[in-house]
Amino acid sequence: MIPSQYYLVLSAAVFCIGLFGILTRRNALIFLMSVELMLNAANINFVAFSIQNGNLTGQVFSLFTIALAAAEVAVGIGIILVLYRNFNDVDVTTATTMRW
């Protein structure tokens, strides 16, 4: 069996890659992809601990997470469309009107 720590490190790596994408990229579509990565990092943890504890719940939850990710993408794409319509761009750094 693979020790659980390795799954955790893998999940942390996936999460941080997603985060890195969010922090460095400006394209809203890349943002959505990065968020998917971060969600899947969570899924890795769910499945890893499901095996670790011999409990099926984690596996089922990862399924729900995937369903939620689908919903999130649907809404996210909608938001990106509105963003594009208002700013003629999908660059997130141009939409700075909601500041002080």
Added chain:
Amino acid sequence: MTTRPRLQLGRHLLSGLAAVALFAVMAAAFLPAQFPPVRGFESGSITASIGYALFDLSGPIASEYFLVAFEITGVLLVAALTGAVMLARRENDSNATGVASRDVRTDGGPQPGEDRR
């Protein structure tokens, strides 16, 4: 004319350091951690058991039941789909959305002809 992605280095990568630091911290925390031996599942098909659990049936592997959560997820997906359609819809196509004019903007973005960049 190449579509190959290229590595772009620059100051915009600086904030990515925060993500790298987060990974370092998490790795430093996870690697020394000690877990009890992995239990795993003794017998039976995991996939089949998940299917049973989702519909509140008894499968080869005992589990909690998730029928309600499953149904709610279905509703959520429909809602998300509807919401996405509503957001993506062109406002001047129809007045059915209740938006009177295309000039209305949700967040007071640039006026027509204004270049914000």
Added chain:
Amino acid sequence: MAGAFQFAPAIAALPFVSFLIALFGGRFMPKRGAFAGITATGGSLLLSAWMYFAVLSSGEPHLEIVHTFIAVTDPFTLELGILIDQLSALMLLIVSLISFLVFVFSLGYMNDEGETGLPRYYAGLSLFSFSMLAFVMASNLFMAFMFFELVGLCSYLLIGFWFRADAPPSAAKKAFLVTRFGDYFFLVGVVGVLGTFGTSAFAGDGSFPVLAEQVLAGETVGINTFGFDPQTWFTILGLLVLGGVMGKSAQFPLHTWLPDAMEGPTPVSALIHAATMVAAGVYLVARMYGFYALSPTALAIIAFVGGFTALFAATMGVVKREIKQVLAYSTISQYGYMMLALGVGGYVAGVFHLTTHAVFKALLFLGAGAVIVAMHHDEDMWKMGGLKDRLPVTYYTFLAGSLALAGIIPFSGFWSKDEVLFEALLRGMDNPIFFAAYAMALLGVFFTGFYTFRMVFLTFHGEPRTTVAEDPHQFGWNMKFPLVVLGVLATVIGFINMTPIAELTGAHIEFLHVWFEHGGEALTVEHYGALLEQWANYGEVHAGSALVVASGAVSLLFALAGAGAAHVLYNVPNPDEHTDKLGSIKTVLFNNYYQDEYQVWLAEGLTANVARGADTFDQGIIDGAVNSISGVSLSLGDRTRRIQTGDVTNYATLLTAGLVVLLVAVGVLGGWFV
């Protein structure tokens, strides 16, 4: 007679209704609201008389809580209540009687003279009657304070009735401010009493005089005296309340407002500034006499201030030219006698003098009002003279009042003033402070006799000195009727308490003493006597009949001497201004010992500068500190909000960095990195 007391609130409520009628409907009524006032105060008078007989037959006080503001007993309760005992029943009768007569007199003085603004006048007068009657019935110090302020307000409104002239508004403001100065102390005293005892009730088991006595006797513990010895603290509280008393009852040094208050209409002067409102201060001392009796220091101060004021004001009355000014100083002086009486333990004597004074001073003021009407509103006595034959009703009633004021036997003032002086003499025989007060008061009797008869002779005797005085304006029954009623009362009311006669003959005719020997627990004169003996060392002094008669004879002698001197100097066809011979003394007296000047200096030279300094401190340092703190917050906030760039990437970076810092901190503390 429980039924009678059910109507007690109506005594005060009737004038209040009349206030509303006069205020809102007065201009549509035939006499501009006068009849509403007459009906209301007449009703109050009848009800008061009923209360009086109810108290007389039952002998028990009536105590009732009408309205509770704060019902919690801890830390204190605030409520409106009615206390009708022997003292307040008597006072109710006096106040409603004088109010009623003054309303009738106003018909002649105001309506017949064609004054404008009469609804305002009658509304003010009714509101005053309401407040004063409610003050008299007050069952606790807090309620008393409320109505104490309300009568002050009415006084202000009515002094300034002729607000288009220059002097009345100024006098009104002065009266308001000077009495308010005393009331500050009163307010602090009320708060002190509430904070100390948790109640301000005058009567009953849990009343504050009873509690105070129990504390001194060591029976009750747990009363917060703020670190003072209980008796010292009670003295302080008593003196604080006394501040309000001295303002309202025009005692030195807060007496300066009363002469100026004569700018108001004369019926107002009679009702408010002679007979009733000014009596509120003295009444309050009598009301909480069980509390003052515990403090010999407060009593000595009351007595000394009273004696001093009696003489001090009487000397100023000697030189005044206006008839109402003489009466004003006389009022101050007479209230000095009442304070003296209360201070030396003569509770009955003080209340007795309060009663007789209310009657004869109201009479004198109304008489003066009649003279003023007759003289076409000229108050200068040097322009009168010889009015005796032309205004006989006014003359004889005024004479009765003057004889009473001067203290000539057998008119009412003699009996009461004699008893005051006798009590002071008893106490003065073993205490030099009280003896000094007695001596001053006795000397005051001489001056009283002098200025009273100087006024009578200048006004009514001799030859007319102006053409107006030769043919004075005549007036109707509505002014003569109150004069006659009060004239008869001023003559006979002293018979309710003829102590010297009682001592000589052994007859039990001291009705007022008997009256006050009944009543609720801790409200009787015996109880006060016991308190005085126990806590103020006012031992029982057994004076022989000889002393009683001698005291009466001495005071009568002084009064007659004063009256005689006035007779010699002024009862001639064409009197001279003899007071001019006093030279610079007259100047000092005429300027009221420069009391006004020094008080103005206190206000403008001293207080205004202190206030200015305090204002600078407040604006510069206190407000400056607050403003700079807010300024720092504002500029910091302005800087801080720049973090909100609106750029999603920035937010995400900050979030991540924050999470890293948090994880490191928690991890280091929790030993994750071992």
